[in-house]
Amino acid sequence: MRKGFRASVLLTSGWMVATALSSPAFAQGAQPAQPMQNADSAESNVGLADIVVTAQKRSQNVQDTPLTITAVSGDALVKAGIQQVGELNRIDPALQISAGAGVLTTFIRGVGNPVTTAGNEASVPVYIDDVYFIRAAAPFFNLSSVERVEVLKGPQGTLFGRNASGGVISVYTRDPSTGEFSGEMSAGYANYDTVDLKGYINIPLTDRLAANYSVSYHNQGKGWGRNKQLVDPFDTSKGFLPGGDDYWKDKSLSMRGKILAELTDTTTVKLIGYYQNSTSEIGFNVRPLPGSIGGTPDGAHNGFANVCGLHPCPSQVLPTLGFYDVSLPLTRPAGSKANRGPQYDKSEGYGFSGRIDQELGFADLVSITAYRKNDEVFFANGNTSPYAWAFYDLNIVDKQFSQELQLKSKPSSAIQWIVGAFYLNADGGFGPTLITGPAVNGFGLASIGLFGQQKVKSYAGFGQTTIPIGDRTHVTAGLRYTKDKVIGQGCTQITLLPDTALPCTDDTVTVPDTSPTFKKLTWKGAIDHEVAQDVMIYGSLSRGFKAGTFNTLPLDSPALRPEVVDAYEIGLKSEMFDRRVRFNLALFWNDIDSPQVTGQRNGLVALKNAGSARTKGVEFDAAFAPTQGLTLRLAGSYLDAKFRDFPDAPSYCPSPKIDAATCATLSPTPPIAPGNINAIFVNGNGNTLPMASKWKFSGSVSYEAEVASMGKATFDLTANYSSKFPWDADNLWYERAHFLLNSSVSLSPESLENVSLRFWMKNITNRKVNLGYYAQASGSAFGSAPAAPRTYGLEASFRW
Template sequence: MSRKTMLISASAFVLALSFHTNPAAAQNEATGSAATPQAGSSDGLEEIVVTAQRRSESLQRAAVAVTALNAESLERQAITSAAALTVAVPALQASNQAGATTFYIRGIGAAAYNPYTEPAVAFNMNGVYISRPTAVNGQFFDVQRVEVLKGPQGTLYGRNATGGAVNLIFRKPDYGQFNGTFGATYGNYDEVLLNGALNVPVGENGALRVAFQTEDHDGYFKDGTDDAKDRAFRVSLGAQLTPDLTVNVVGDYADIGGKGGGGSFLGINGKVFDNFLNVGGGNRIAFGNLNGAVIPPTRVGLGNPAYTALYNGHFLNFITPGLVAPLPQYLSKMDTQAGGVMAEFNLKTSLGTVTFIPAYRELHTDNFMTMISHWLVDRTDQKQTSLELRLASDDAQPLRYVLGAYYFNESADFLIEPDNQFVGVVQEQGNVSTKTAAAFGQLTYALNDTLRLTGGLRYTWEKKGIDGTHGIGIPASFTSGPNLNPLIVVPAAPEIIIDTTRTFKSATWKAGVEWDAGPQSLVYANVGTGFKAGGFFFAQSNNSYDPEKVTSYVLGTKNRFLNNRLQFNLEAYYLKYRNQQLAHLAFVQGLDPTRPVTGFPTENVGSSTIYGFEASVEFKPVRKLLLGVDVNYTHSRYDEFKYTVPDISLLPALGLPSGTLLPSTGCAFSLSGATYTINCSGRQMFQSPEWVISGRASYTIDLGSGGSLVPAVQSRYESARWLSDSFLPETHVGSNTRTDASLTYNAPGDHWSIAAYVNNIENDDVPSNVFLNSSHPIIPFVSATLRPPRTYGIRARVNF
């Protein structure tokens, strides 16, 4: 069966299923809204309320693709960070690299590692957009739920949501109540995780809630990296000031420390070296016995002394022996602080509920990260202010609407300094700024008791600016060492100077239809668009890129059967991705046109087509047994993916024949004059496995007097995927599985619980992201971040 046939079959099945429903559909008396599902009970499946469409509604009645995880699910799956969401959401690939969390949903995302690149999946905390991926760490405690929306969210969420959105919703204060919770986890790698919350009444109609979390564990790599030393707290003050007015004010602060993410050396791309070593020139180009290099074990870590031998034996013949100091002198450290204050005012009026969300946040980083053959300094001082005003109608009327306006202002001072021990220090510093304003609305009109039409529109205005410099110099450590080999001695490159602004405007829209095929069966079809503004990167010319746009077509159904014991949801999707933005290491134009400079440009490389389906089944055959299966199929291909890089062979300092040094890519390429054209068209999109299948089961054993014992297991299969746009063989990851298991005792009345757990039973070392140490074609070292190894331990919680 072809892939297109599979997609068509899935769509047809959605329609066919809608007719196989409870004949009691005619008894539905709801007017102007979806039928109200049966409430969850101990005998049936739980009902989850979400705000994915900027209004409260049942997850099963929301005509969008969204996965919701409550607090219990997050704790059971050991999700204490944004990157850990991958284990619970099949369509999501999340990872942490260089202190920043990257998200890819259905193949769409972005490597936003520096202040002048931006993500393609919007991350929101309590309804506030968080612009910097580094600022999302340390926030996963005292959480009400997490929502992951799949596909472009251009109408209600706007900017930087071409791939989707991740919503983190904190637990709100319980008015007039005194309660609390405290949890503790101890595990291998000397893990100690403590979190808790205390809710104190402030009169009958208010409450103060204070929550905290500390997390410590040793590094997953032997050099101590991939550790945790995080501290965070949150204070929430909520009150019902009048029968129609409520307010919730939240202040939060997180300190992320430790050594930060670790890396594993995957290898060297031999194709580049083979071409280079066959050129004459004697010892000047001798590079040692590359094929005989002994690669240290996977979790040694890039800062481990084991790499010194690798350098001395195979890399330092390229320059002067003894020049490069052992990496243990350059151990990583994380020093990141993020925090802010936000408020939410809700006022009930005759027109609906008015919601106002003002927010101010800051991010400060002073991070130092060791990578293969070089280190990276990242210093950022970022501030953002946002305002959102919405009006949401009541549900009990034929016309429902959400109308709103949005304003966002960001400024970030930065210093980024990668020190390549073979080439030099690349230093980028300056300021980036963004101002954006938007007006939006989404209306849903009920044609009758079961059929509704939806239309939405958003207009966005965005102005971006950058003012900074880019330069290259010799590392300070080299000034006291021997002279470099003439092959790579290059005088300090002229700086790139950039000071410019650009304005972007876009209208995004949504159109959809919903049909209640039964009391607990919803069928929906949507067409929607997403927009991500263009921007800048460091280059003396051609230093900006255009917006990217995504159009999504979906057909889905959500159903409950067997008296609320069986849930079956299915969605088929088709996306067209145009003017796609790609951020990657490459050479860019400097002041001297004869000497390209290493940079991190974002380019519009072409277009892609993505299609597939996602199916989810929850089944509670008896009250004590809960089963679940999720299947996600994504066929993603680059229709057009082309970009150019200069032929570095022609650099005056090298003086090599044209075409001697090949570009670091696994794609087809051709040379014309002094420029390579790289063509990756037809390739599978990276960070987009075709198949992700997960299953889970839990069983509640009653022990009498209200106590229970709950064994649970879940497993996730992921097919092969690429991790980088370079498509080098070293960046391909084969299929893998991860299995987690736990055994939980719940005391009578749920006053306390204790659980033993083990995660990643297979203990496989699975790369989550890769990076090349340099875009220099002579040194294409490939390193990777890894998902956590096998972890196990005991966790306990007390509720009062």
């Protein structure tokens, strides 16, 4: 009753506003959409450029699309200094992005999932060239050779479907052109001994065949901080030794190639291949969260053996580290695949996709086929201390095959429609997570291997249509039916000292159903009305869901229920003053049933469903082009995101909210050692959802001008503000409010029009910000990872 009443109020209110503002004098058509240009630059005749998106699987002016979208061109991304999907939250206030265990964790309007385990998919999926990536491993999302990025807000349960309960991020890379042979190269050098090399080449082969190729290389040779070692490992009060090895470094190589073939006047084929190889220490929660207490190992809190000749017994508090410093072992035990001591992630992957566009007499047919495989090993220390005590080698399984078919109306059709089918076959998990070191050797074991994987077969059929009602009103309706078959497989393999492996013990014998089937009908309904030329209002109702999933680290519990989001939105899209001003506004409400949340236990992961939650808020986006070459932009959001029903939220003690005496009555384990925590459950009703900032703003200034005797100069300044937000469902630890400022200055000399020089600086005020968080209910309590300090560099580019 409550949901139906709210839907009626929202849509009725929107329709009443539309009716009140409508008059025959305003009945003029919108300007025809042009190919997408820089969303943040002014046209030569002063005015904001049209932005064409494909959020509804067809080319459409973003101002005519009845949903909230942030669309940014590749040129605008370069000017803003955005090189990875993980940096998009700097320009879109609705986005909150962090990183953990090599994976991006993305939230939109408070809806999201802190994905850390392989096999667990995000609530905000990422697509590259219309291909869904089941695991958002950061190395795949290098934003070189990008044409545009579209961020779709709210559930996209009809056209995108799978796991789009919070929204969608779609990345589109450049297509080959049969026009001219062209390309560009750039080389950059930045502080922390950072080298960036990029190249792009477009090769027209015939008047119907073309290819392109892009490559990007990044190597940060020096770390932001130091790996500190103790003066005396048995007396931590003596502090750390000076110096230490560099930490927080990374390097990566990514390549992408495309072939575009117009086989006939009605048939086009596009083939894409890509590869990435990366090694990174960035984004891993390996040092105590600033403000918390770290401690030396204590086996009583994680089931491991104490080795008192290796670490102090009883446990001691670790000295406080500098914000960018860590304290990790210098070596790893025999049997580990790691080639160095500290914690890091090594990843190598590739993929292929093929798209066929076939024009039929009455419609257009699209086929998208894709395969992707990634080999990844995450080398983790069992705690945030320098003791070579317990080590985790997480061998991650990540591969998928997908097939999508679309049959859609001609662009000129008065009634726009699309029907389609989608199939996904994916494997994800750990094979295995290998635990080694003195912590297990003390029990006479060489290693413990935790195997946990889930196999997913997903089938879906969908359809959506947009019907005009009169000259200025459109009604959109869509349905999607999804059937997921999820199979969980898990076992534990013990290897005795010196090297005797026992049979793998089945962990799933206690799981009631290791092959559940989840079925879900999702839908969308929307109405939009053109109040005046370039002024549209709309209202929408939609449902999205995140599929049921197993916890794969380890797989010893039933699958989680699907997360279902019912969303209600009304909005305004407008352009005014001869298209010098663009102002968009949206009000939204999301009801979330069975939200999926993450907790930790003994260094491993525990997933569970909360009962329900809701998010509500308002967003705006404004752009202004007052004079030629100058563009101003301001966007903001207010978000109120709360758990309604979560009486058993995972938490830990002692903590800022629960003292040691109270913990003694809640924790069944032995007394808590200094710097360690125990897992408990608390009442989370009314708590703020993880990573949900109440206030967020972003703004930018871009100015381009011809400078006498010098050439063309471009100045860009971007700023963003985020109020504090909780890292977890228990609301124990908050990331404090922060303001970040980035800038760049580019010059294209008059005598060398194909050459440009660009100086950039990020985090100008050197603000200390945490990038990730992990509560480890054993080891050294609350871990975190820092975001980059102030960075700056110079880049030279050449185009032909």
